[in-house]
Amino acid sequence: MRTVYVNGAYVPENEAKISVFDRGFLFADAVYEVTCVLDGKLVDFDGHIARLRRSLAELKMTLSVTDEELLAAHRELVKLNAITEGLIYLQVSRGEADRDFLFPAEGTPATLVMFTQEKALVKSALADKGQKIMTADDIRWRRCDIKTVQLLYASLLKNEAKANGVDDVWMVLDGQVTEGSSNNAYIVTADGTIVTRPISNDILAGITRASLMRCAEEHQIKIEERPFTVDEAKAAKEAFTTSATGMVVPVIEIDGVTLGDGKPGPVAKRLREIFIQFSRDAAI
Structure with missing residues (x-):
């Protein structure tokens, strides 16, 4: 107990x-x-x-x-x-x-x-196999930057994802991805640039997101903060999410469209390794 x-x-x-x-x-x-x-x-x-x-x-x-x-x-x-x-x-x-x-x-x-x-953090079956994602309209209260307990919509989406045989949902506002049900969303372009939506009232400023960006800068991995569309995400070389408990989790499918070879990509896998080591070194 x-x-x-x-x-x-x-x-x-x-x-x-x-x-x-x-x-x-x-x-x-x-x-x-x-x-x-x-x-x-x-x-x-x-x-x-x-x-x-x-x-x-x-x-x-x-x-x-x-x-x-x-x-x-x-x-x-x-x-x-x-x-x-x-x-x-x-x-x-x-x-x-x-x-x-x-x-x-x-x-x-x-x-x-x-x-x-x-909870097992370092050894993650989901990170090993990669997530399958579906998209849904983002109809939340527009102060998503405040971490309130108003999580019913996110819970409904998680259950809808499970019913549809996928792992999670990326929410979409005006044709552009905002964030996942409980994580920040990223894509990797053909030239290896990581793209993620900039901080605003439309997303939560993830603490893992901030740490990941520091890690990427230290390892000279380019990150571009800008909105991206669902179509751009489906055409991306890779995709992944970040959260406190998930750390870095690759995405291998969006709305039934397979990304790359359908396996976790090298950028996401490397970032996960980097972030885990960073977390171990900086933990108090």
Whole structure:
């Protein structure tokens, strides 16, 4: 049985409770982050906490817990649950208040919960075989840059993908790919250039995305930030996605169109190796 964190207390998972009046439950008035654990250490922790603070600020939500206290809590959960590879999920809601569309009174304490999940990160069957992707209209709230818990549409798309015998969905806005259901999207052109959509309100600024771009720069791999169409993606030499738990995962098919020889391409495979080593070296 896992030990989880609820508002400063470490408790067995079957004893963890929050109020039915919590705004995260009633309004999805909450934000979250997922920090990976590799070799018992935290990957990109500073980036995740910086994005958490931005999400909180965009929603005018406050959290009295300091970054140092969050780091200590993450490390304590790793220790208590003996996690060597997996993730820590963190969620902050605006707290408990009687149901009202207006925000509760200033000073209402936020609800902070965290828990661990064991997950194989380095050895990935999906990364080895490559993903099959379908596309769908992106009809989400247009503040996709805020990492809220409003994930129902993404969940519906994941289930639609499974029902259609593929692995995931890339969302499309005005004919151009925005991002995957829970990841950033990339293509590789004929000359080896990596193309990914620039940061805006239409996509989440992935922490893994930022680290990957640093890795690519260090290894003199060209990345171009611009929108790309579904047709361009289908004609690409390679494609892949990035996320905290997936790291770098090749794409081998889009809407039934096979990319390259139908196997994970060399650029994506190399980037995955580079990123895993980078994560190991930089984890805290």
